[in-house]
Amino acid sequence: QVQLVESGGGLVQPGGSLRLSCAASGRTNINNYAMGWFRQAPGKEREFVGGGSRNGGGTNYADSVKGRFTISRDNAKNTMYLQMNSLKPEDAAVYYCAAALYGWGYVRPQDYDYWGQGTQVTVSA
DSSP states (O other): OEEEEEEOOEEEOTTOOEEEEEEEEESSOGGGSEEEEEEEOTTSOOEEEEEEOTTSOOEEEOTTTTTTEEEEEEGGGTEEEEEEOSOOGGGOEEEEEEEESSOSOOOSGGGOSEEOOOEEEEEOO
């Protein structure tokens, strides 16, 4: 089992950048999981942002964030990151990281087995 804790959220102006972190703990390394980032704005469903394969060699992104967001991992720190650039007001949401035991590239929340508690991102002038 793995525990996930997100951090790095906050208030940023449109056009700004933030880097979210997802620290994993437990008797395992994040390399054993396919990882993903999701977000949920008030009144909306949780939506896929991006994901990465077990070894970090493969990534996929939602069309809405392609070219602006980048997923990376630091295996030594057992941490996944989401670098968010050129932020827009519509990017504001609670951001969650998730881990899947099998496969990768999943875009549905129900395909992930473990979740963090979320971190708030606000984009406003």
